[in-house]
Amino acid sequence: MKLRSKGQLTVPIEIRQHLGLHEGDEVEFTIHGNVVHLTRAQANRSHGRRIASRLRGRGTSGMSTEEIMGLLRGED
Template identity: 45%
Template sequence: MKINSKGQVTIPAPLRAKYNLHEGDEVEVIEFGNVLQIVRREDSLTRGQRLVRHMRGRGKGTMTTDEIMKMMRGDEWGEV
């Protein structure tokens, strides 16, 4: 790995997958003796929490569960 001109590094995809790291996750770099460690911030929101925060309040109108299921199944257009 190389550090770019902005001091950034890219965590390889296999390590991101292994440690369940996603775009937007917050991490910290901690000095431990003569070693730097990258750790997930304990107070950071999960990917799902960030999505819910982003989407909250964006819905328009209300639908019942039955209406949503009908729409998802395509029942409105006579499909099975």
């Protein structure tokens, strides 16, 4: 693995999968002697929350909030 000119590395897919890392996740580096540890940052939102935040406000159903709530409640 080569360090790029701007100090960037590509984290191999096996490591990303093992840590559950996805695009946009925060990671932390800690140094112990000559060893660097890469960990997933604790403040990360779950994958589902990231997807929901990306989709929020994009959907259109043509229905009002009250109509949607009525469907969810089973009202006719």
